[in-house]
Amino acid sequence: MPSRNPLRLLRKWTDWFENRGVYIPGEESRAVDPVRDFGWLMVAWGAGVAIFILLFALAV
Numbered sequence: 001m002p003s004r005n006p007l008r009l010l011r012k013w014t015d016w017f018e019n020r021g022v023y024i025p026g027e028e029s030r031a032v033d034p035v036r037d038f039g040w041l042m043v044a045w046g047a048g049v050a051i052f053i054l055l056f057a058l059a060v
Helices: 008-019 039-059
Strands: none
Touching: 008 039
């Protein structure tokens, strides 16, 4: 049985954001696309909120 990586879902989610496009420095003429420009930040924030909720759930 192959070993399961607990961070597989997180990596899959970040790859989804990255596949939608990568920020190109110097490309200032286009509108800001939050998913493209801030994808990693969104993933980090979502993971932080999930861990925060999980810690409170385990504390009860």
